[in-house]
Amino acid sequence: MDLADLTIAEAGARLRSGDLTAVDLLAAVRRRVSMTEAILHAYLTIDADGATAAAVEADAAFSRGEDRGPLHGIPIALKDNMVTRGIETTCSSRILAGYIPPYDATVVERLKTGGAVILGKTNLDEFAMGSSTENSAYGTTRNPWNPDRVPGGSSGGSAAAVAVGSAFGAFGSDTGGSIRQPASLCGVVGMKPTYGLVSRYGLIAFASSLDQIGPIGRTVADTVTLFEAVAGHDPADATSFRGSYPDPRVDLDKGVKGLRIGIVRELSGDGIQPGVAAAFQATVDRLDAAGAAVKEVSLPSTEFALSAYYLIAPAECSANLARFDGVRYGPRVDGDSVEAMMSATRRDGFGPEVTRRILLGTYALSAGYYDAFYGQAQKVRTLVMEDFKKAYAEVDVLVTPTSPTTAFEVGERADDPLAMYLSDICTIPSNLSGDPAVSVPVGLDEDGLPVGFQVLAPALGEAVMFRVAAEVERLSGFDIRPELASSEGAR
Amino acid sequence: MPIEIDIAKVARLARIGLTPEELVHYEQQLQVILEHAARVQALPTDGVAPTAHPLPMVNAFRSDEVEPTLDREEVLSQAPDREGPYFRVPPFLDE
Numbered sequence: 001m002d003l004a005d006l007t008i009a010e011a012g013a014r015l016r017s018g019d020l021t022a023v024d025l026l027a028a029v030r031r032r033v034s035m036t037e038a039i040l041h042a043y044l045t046i047d048a049d050g051a052t053a054a055a056v057e058a059d060a061a062f063s064r065g066e067d068r069g070p071l072h073g074i075p076i077a078l079k080d081n082m083v084t085r086g087i088e089t090t091c092s093s094r095i096l097a098g099y100i101p102p103y104d105a106t107v108v109e110r111l112k113t114g115g116a117v118i119l120g121k122t123n124l125d126e127f128a129m130g131s132s133t134e135n136s137a138y139g140t141t142r143n144p145w146n147p148d149r150v151p152g153g154s155s156g157g158s159a160a161a162v163a164v165g166s167a168f169g170a171f172g173s174d175t176g177g178s179i180r181q182p183a184s185l186c187g188v189v190g191m192k193p194t195y196g197l198v199s200r201y202g203l204i205a206f207a208s209s210l211d212q213i214g215p216i217g218r219t220v221a222d223t224v225t226l227f228e229a230v231a232g233h234d235p236a237d238a239t240s241f242r243g244s245y246p247d248p249r250v251d252l253d254k255g256v257k258g259l260r261i262g263i264v265r266e267l268s269g270d271g272i273q274p275g276v277a278a279a280f281q282a283t284v285d286r287l288d289a290a291g292a293a294v295k296e297v298s299l300p301s302t303e304f305a306l307s308a309y310y311l312i313a314p315a316e317c318s319a320n321l322a323r324f325d326g327v328r329y330g331p332r333v334d335g336d337s338v339e340a341m342m343s344a345t346r347r348d349g350f351g352p353e354v355t356r357r358i359l360l361g362t363y364a365l366s367a368g369y370y371d372a373f374y375g376q377a378q379k380v381r382t383l384v385m386e387d388f389k390k391a392y393a394e395v396d397v398l399v400t401p402t403s404p405t406t407a408f409e410v411g412e413r414a415d416d417p418l419a420m421y422l423s424d425i426c427t428i429p430s431n432l433s434g435d436p437a438v439s440v441p442v443g444l445d446e447d448g449l450p451v452g453f454q455v456l457a458p459a460l461g462e463a464v465m466f467r468v469a470a471e472v473e474r475l476s477g478f479d480i481r482p483e484l485a486s487s488e489g490a491r
Numbered sequence: 492m493p494i495e496i497d498i499a500k501v502a503r504l505a506r507i508g509l510t511p512e513e514l515v516h517y518e519q520q521l522q523v524i525l526e527h528a529a530r531v532q533a534l535p536t537d538g539v540a541p542t543a544h545p546l547p548m549v550n551a552f553r554s555d556e557v558e559p560t561l562d563r564e565e566v567l568s569q570a571p572d573r574e575g576p577y578f579r580v581p582p583f584l585d586e
Contacts, residue, residue, distance in 0.1 A: 356521070
């Protein structure tokens with residue numbers, strides 16, 4: 001077996017037994033990168049020197065008897081919207097071309113403290129706006145299962161890298177499903193934590209009340225490990241959660257016997273592709289047979305969640321992206337006045353999707369329209385949260401397909417923003433509510449493309465969510481890697 | 492109900508210089524998206540409080556003490572134009 005195909009748990013055990021070194025792991029992952037990147041383009045930046053230095057240091061620490069935790073010596077990738085001191089961070093935008101941040105995001109700092117080897121920065125939809133990773137100023141990432149297809153978005157680079165073994169784990173950010181949807185389309189596990197459990201300090205903001213950093217792993221257990229490495233209060237983030245929460249790992253092996261599982265009526269019928277619906281139903285049947293009490297529940301406001309999201313997210317984005325004005329960082333287009341300089345810089349710097357959302361948000365927040373659009377959307381958000389609360393009074397977790405379809409073709413939805421926005425219909429409600437959710441691969445559709453199964457839990461319900469996810473993983477037995485990940489496939 | 496959009500005004504407020512063709516293009520796209528988004532208006536929300544944040548939060552204060560900041564040279568090194576310790580920009584006023 002190629003070392004790049006190990007799980008984090010397996011690699012960690014072999015590092016500790018002295019059977020292999022962090023330098024060996026990094027070499028295996030870099031071989032995988034050189035085999036797949038010409039097709040995939042999952043990475044924007046590979047920090048070869050930094051990663052080598054970190055791997056050498058990790059081995060030295062092991063030989064001194066130090067153990068910094070489960071990610072010690074493990075090669076990890078980061079979506080390029082998390083700032084990394086000394087390594088270019090662009091958010092896939094021309095407006096940040098050449099930007100070298102003077103500090104590390106809290107997540108990056110915690111990974112470094114935990115001994116992780118940060119290999120590089122992965123591709124994304126510009127400023128994390130999109131569902132396909134086609135909106136990158138530096139080129140599209142391809143789906144490892146079929147390079148004619150998108151990897152999903154916006155964390156498509158992170159999901160594709162984990163799927164082919166060009167990283168053992170990765171971090172993405174999820175504003176409307178941007179970790180879970182690409183994880184689903186690439187056949188890996190992707191998780192959005194409860195809002196506030198992972199610090200957003202150093203995450204370049206898109207929509208602050210929805211954005212959440214989260215892990216992408218090859219297995220549920222690896223994903224828990226990645227989550228634990230970065231979770232916990234951070235005084236640098238004013239929205240960081242300060243209380244305690246249940247150990248996310250404690251119930252992993254308990255199975256689902258006696259748990260109450262709710263199928264969301266509004267998110268499992270119309271508009272779901274037949275192959276996705278079949279894989280979803282098969283998984284539900286297995287959970288039922290394993291002793292869960294399965295029932296249907298209704299979230300009536302979800303019908304309006306997508307509309308509310310496409311007012312709230314652009315409104316917050318238009319405010320957050322006002323800082324990209326050609327003054328403090330990034331390239332500048334000259335003009336006779338400050339306003340002319342800023343307008344020219346922003347016209348040239350932002351791609352079409354970002355421009356569209358800034359305009360939408362500016363409109364929704366402008367005088368005369370605020371109450372009808374933004375204000376009303378914030379009230380709908382309250383209704384969505386109340387729906388979830390009612391549902392969680394009846395069941396322990398909710399389940400849905402992660403994405404209504406499997407990976408679509410590159411270019412297929414490029415000219416139809418509304419069709420693209422519908423990709424996130426199953427994932428958006430939990431961004432509005434702030435609750436955790438995870439996508440687990442459960443099978444392939446008739447075209448050989450992976451299908452994801454989503455488990456949602458109430459706020460701070462990570463333990464029960466991972467418990468169900470682990471059982472879904474065990475029952476579905478999904479253990480197939482894309483052909484591109486094997487040396488034969490990459491030739 | 493068609494939605495009224497003064498796209499040139501919106502672009503000016505957003506400080507994004509757009510060509511006349513781009514203005515037409517984005518106006519059409521905003522129409523489609525906003526007509527879909529306007530469905531939120533169909534939902535009765537009398538007495539419903541807006542949510543700005545998913546978790547109940549209290550203000551996060553820190554003590555009012557001077558702490559180390561980012562290195563000024565390192566920060567200014569990222570600016571497209573500078574003069575000494577300042578960011579340099581074109582004139583704000585006509586004269």
